[in-house]
Amino acid sequence: MSIHNRTGARTASFSVILALWALVAVVGVLARPLLPVDETRYLSVAWDMWLHHNWLVPHLNGEPYAHKPPMLFWLINATWAIFGVNDFTARLIAPLFAGLNLVMLVLLARRIWPGKPEIAQLAPLFLIGGTYYAGYGTLTYFDMLQCFFALLGWYGVFVANEGDRQNARKGWIITGIAIGLGVLSKGPVILLYVLPAAVFAPVWRRDWSSFMGGARRPANSGTAKAGLVQNDGLGRWYAGMGLAVVLGAVIALCWAIPAAIFGGEDYRNAIFWGQTAGRMVDSFAHVEPFYYYLVALPAMLLPWLLWGGLWRSLFGFGWRRDMDAGIRFCLLGAVFLLVAFSLISGKRVHYILPVLPLLSLIFARIIADLPTRRMDQIPVAVFVIILGVAGLVAPFLPSFFAKIPAWVGLLDGWWGAFLLLAGGALLVIETRRTVAVGVLAGVNLLLVSMVFMIAAPRLHTDYNMRPMAQYLKTQQDAGRNVAYWGKYHAQFQFLGRLEQPIPMLLSMEEVQQWLDAHPHGEIIARRDNPITGPDQPLARFDYKNDHLVIWDAKAVKADPEGVLAR
Structure with missing residues (x-):
C-alpha cells in the first residue's frame, strides 16, 4: 500500500499533530491523579499563594519555599482567577507549554533554514512523536516552561545574527526576555541552555573564518544568511550578548530583590546562591554517576531509534558536504548540554529536556524527501505488534501465573487489538520519509494515550491522595x-x-x-x-x-x- 505525498501531508499536518497532542494532554490529565510527591507539592505551593495572597514569596506548608521560582505558581493562580480553584486547568499549563514548544520549534527551524521549509514541518513531529516528551509533557513540572524559554533564547540569537543592527537589537531583546523569564521559571540554569548558542557563534557559523577576520565564504542558500556577527565583528556581538544577560537579570531581579527582602535571610541566601550552587557543586539530592545521561538519552529518543528510515538517513547524509551552520549549532548545543549536565552532581532525566528539540532539528535536517522502504518500519511495527499481543493476553495471565499482579487481569484487551492493527498497517505502508515521520508520530501519540488509560486504575489505587x-x-x-x-x-x-x-x-x-x-x-x-x-x-x-x-x-x-x- 502506498500513501501519496499530498494525502500524507494532510494526514501529518501540523494542525493534526497539535490536535492529537491536545487529546494526549487531556487524557493524561483526566486519567491519573496528581502524583506525589512533586505534582502534589507544586499545586500545594500554588494553593498557599492563593490562600494567603502572597504572590511574592512562595510558601509550602507554612514555610518559605526557595527550591523553585514563582512562574509556574503565578500561572496556576492566573488560571484559578479565571476558572476558580481546580486541578484540571492548573495541570494543563505544562501541556500548553509542551504545545507552544512545537510552535517555537517551527519558528526556530524557519529562522535557521529559511530555504528548507520541510525542516520546519518535520522537527515538531520528531519532538512530539517521542514517547518521553509526550508522556512527560502532561506532568505539572517546570521543564516544559524552561524548554520554551530556551527555544525562545535560541531564536533570539539567530535573529541577532541576521540583517542590520535593528534586527540585532531585536534579537538580543528577545534573548534577554527569554533569560529573565527562564530564571523566573526554573532559576539561573537557563543561562546554561541559552548562552552557549551566543558564546560559540564563531564555531557554529558556516563562514566562521570571516567572523575571525578572514575571507568570507558564501552563505548556504538553505541556511540563515550571514549577518551582524560577520559584518560588525566579535566586539559588538559579545556586547549585545552581555546586554541580553543584563536585561534578563533585571527582569529576574524585579522579583528576586523584593522577595529576598520579605522572605528573610535564609530565603535570600537560598534563591541567590544556595540552590544553584548546591546542585552544581555537591548536590543534596539526585546524585547519579557521570554517564547517567548517556544511558538515559537512547530511551528518551524512542521510538525514533527503532525506525530504519532515520538510520538510513544518518548514514546516508553527506556530513562533510552538507554540514551547515544549523547542524553545527544543534550538535554543539546538544553535546555541550550533555557534557555540562553530566559534570553536575545532581541529575534527573528531565534536566536535559531541551536537548530533544536540538536533536529533532538535526533529524529533520537530514531526512530527505525520498521514497522509503517498508523495511524501515519493520522494527517499530514489530515493537507495536508485541505490545498488542501483550495487551490481548494480559487479562488472562493472572489465571495461569500466580506471581502476576492481580491488577494485570483488570486490563481491557481492546487496546491490544488496536495496537495489532496499527502494527500491521506500519508493515504494509510505503510512503516518503517525511510522511512516515508524521504517521509514526501520530501512532505513538495514540499509544501514549492508551498507556495513560491502561495505567489509570493502578495509579488511582496507589497514588490517589x-x-x-x-x-x-x-x-x-x-x-x-x-x-x-x-x-x-x-x-x-x-x-x-x-x-x-x-x-x-x-x-x-x-x-x-x-x-x-x-x-x-x-x-x-x-x-x-x-x-x-x-x-x-x-x-x-x-x-x-x-x-x-x-x-x-x-x-x-x-x-x-x-x-x-x-
Whole structure:
C-alpha cells in the first residue's frame, strides 16, 4: 500500500499533530491523579499563594519555599482567577507549554533554514512523536516552561545574527526576555541552555573564518544568511550578548530583590546562591554517576531509534558536504548540554529536556524527501505488534501465573487489538520519509494515550491522595490538630484545600512534645507491616504497596515505638 505525498501531508499536518497532542494532554490529565510527591507539592505551593495572597514569596506548608521560582505558581493562580480553584486547568499549563514548544520549534527551524521549509514541518513531529516528551509533557513540572524559554533564547540569537543592527537589537531583546523569564521559571540554569548558542557563534557559523577576520565564504542558500556577527565583528556581538544577560537579570531581579527582602535571610541566601550552587557543586539530592545521561538519552529518543528510515538517513547524509551552520549549532548545543549536565552532581532525566528539540532539528535536517522502504518500519511495527499481543493476553495471565499482579487481569484487551492493527498497517505502508515521520508520530501519540488509560486504575489505587486529604480537611475543620510522622511533602494541602500547615515530627522527642501540647490530636504515619496490637488507627488509606494510617494521640502516647513503626 502506498500513501501519496499530498494525502500524507494532510494526514501529518501540523494542525493534526497539535490536535492529537491536545487529546494526549487531556487524557493524561483526566486519567491519573496528581502524583506525589512533586505534582502534589507544586499545586500545594500554588494553593498557599492563593490562600494567603502572597504572590511574592512562595510558601509550602507554612514555610518559605526557595527550591523553585514563582512562574509556574503565578500561572496556576492566573488560571484559578479565571476558572476558580481546580486541578484540571492548573495541570494543563505544562501541556500548553509542551504545545507552544512545537510552535517555537517551527519558528526556530524557519529562522535557521529559511530555504528548507520541510525542516520546519518535520522537527515538531520528531519532538512530539517521542514517547518521553509526550508522556512527560502532561506532568505539572517546570521543564516544559524552561524548554520554551530556551527555544525562545535560541531564536533570539539567530535573529541577532541576521540583517542590520535593528534586527540585532531585536534579537538580543528577545534573548534577554527569554533569560529573565527562564530564571523566573526554573532559576539561573537557563543561562546554561541559552548562552552557549551566543558564546560559540564563531564555531557554529558556516563562514566562521570571516567572523575571525578572514575571507568570507558564501552563505548556504538553505541556511540563515550571514549577518551582524560577520559584518560588525566579535566586539559588538559579545556586547549585545552581555546586554541580553543584563536585561534578563533585571527582569529576574524585579522579583528576586523584593522577595529576598520579605522572605528573610535564609530565603535570600537560598534563591541567590544556595540552590544553584548546591546542585552544581555537591548536590543534596539526585546524585547519579557521570554517564547517567548517556544511558538515559537512547530511551528518551524512542521510538525514533527503532525506525530504519532515520538510520538510513544518518548514514546516508553527506556530513562533510552538507554540514551547515544549523547542524553545527544543534550538535554543539546538544553535546555541550550533555557534557555540562553530566559534570553536575545532581541529575534527573528531565534536566536535559531541551536537548530533544536540538536533536529533532538535526533529524529533520537530514531526512530527505525520498521514497522509503517498508523495511524501515519493520522494527517499530514489530515493537507495536508485541505490545498488542501483550495487551490481548494480559487479562488472562493472572489465571495461569500466580506471581502476576492481580491488577494485570483488570486490563481491557481492546487496546491490544488496536495496537495489532496499527502494527500491521506500519508493515504494509510505503510512503516518503517525511510522511512516515508524521504517521509514526501520530501512532505513538495514540499509544501514549492508551498507556495513560491502561495505567489509570493502578495509579488511582496507589497514588490517589485525595480521599485522605479530604479526611484531613474534615478533621481540621472540626478543630483537631494533625501532625505527620516523618518527612512531609505537603501532599494533602491542595487536594484537601487545607488552611493550616501539618507539622513534621522527625524524632520521638518531637512526637512526645507534640503529644503533650495536643493531647486530642492525630498523627499520620506510613505503615508497611500488619497492625497486631489492640489499638487500631482512626483511618487507613492505600499508598503504593502499603498504607498511610492516622492514629489518635492517646494510642501514640501509650506505645509510640510500636504504633509509629513502619
